[in-house]
Amino acid sequence: MIVGGVVAMTRQRVIGRGGSLPWRIPSDLERFKKITSGRPGENHAVIMGRTTWSSLPNQFRPLPGRLNYVLSRTPALALPGAEVHENLESALSSCHLQSVTHAWIIGGREVYSAALELIQILHITWVEADVEGDVRFPEYGLAEWRVVNEVKHMSEKDEHPTTYVMLERPL
Ligand SMILES: NC(=O)c1ccc[n+]([C@@H]2O[C@H](COP(=O)([O-])OP(=O)(O)OC[C@H]3O[C@@H](n4cnc5c(N)ncnc54)[C@H](OP(=O)(O)O)[C@@H]3O)[C@@H](O)[C@H]2O)c1
Numbered sequence: 687m688i689v690g691g692v693v694a695m696t697r698q699r700v701i702g703r704g705g706s707l708p709w710r711i712p713s714d715l716e717r718f719k720k721i722t723s724g725r726p727g728e729n730h731a732v733i734m735g736r737t738t739w740s741s742l743p744n745q746f747r748p749l750p751g752r753l754n755y756v757l758s759r760t761p762a763l764a765l766p767g768a769e770v771h772e773n774l775e776s777a778l779s780s781c782h783l784q785s786v787t788h789a790w791i792i793g794g795r796e797v798y799s800a801a802l803e804l805i806q807i808l809h810i811t812w813v814e815a816d817v818e819g820d821v822r823f824p825e826y827g828l829a830e831w832r833v834v835n836e837v838k839h840m841s842e843k844d845e846h847p848t849t850y851v852m853l854e855r856p857l
Pocket of ligand 1 (some may be wrong): 693704706739793797
């Protein structure tokens with residue numbers, strides 16, 4: 687099973703504001719869907735914190751075509767469409783049992799922090815703007831990671847230009 691991460695952040699590492707995303711970048715949401723859904727024959731899961739789950743619009747909760755895992759220290763929480771686990775290890779064990787091929791860590795900050803050491807592939811969308819926010823991606827050295835792919839993107843529909851990079855942790 688591959689454990690990967692997906693994040694959109696500014697160069698100052700801002701990822702959120704007031705419990706949601708501080709930008710509207712439809713092209714990135716499309717990319718997120720493609721990465722975390724995978725190809726036929728694969729079995730993808732998304733693992734997120736309770737706050738991130740709450741931030742999803744009703745029509746995307748659960749995220750379709752993927753197993754949805756939510757971390758909460760109140761594991762008795764009933765979230766229709768999601769499996770709730772009280773820690774990352776328990777969620778990943780369940781992924782193994784369900785023959786998940788790709789487990790995607792999709793935030794927020796607390797979950798990225800818990801998972802960073804386990805992440806083998808990281809998809810980052812750099813939002814090329816100075817956006818205010820109250821949640822940041824953890825301080826983490828990415829310099830030694832290998833850049834596999836880098837694409838600059840600007841579309842009329844996107845609020846800000848972006849640079850998408852895929853990073854692999856060196857073996
Ligand atoms: N830009 C991006 O790519 C991106 C991606 C995701 C989220 N975001 C943004 O980030 C913000 C949310 O992030 P956040 O850090 O505030 O919250 P979060 O990580 O989504 O959720 C925090 C909650 O999840 C549970 N949790 C987290 N880690 C856990 C662990 N290791 N074990 C057990 N439970 C755990 C706890 O829930 P309980 O309180 O129930 O115990 C905790 O209060 C929002 O603004 C969202 O829009 C941005």
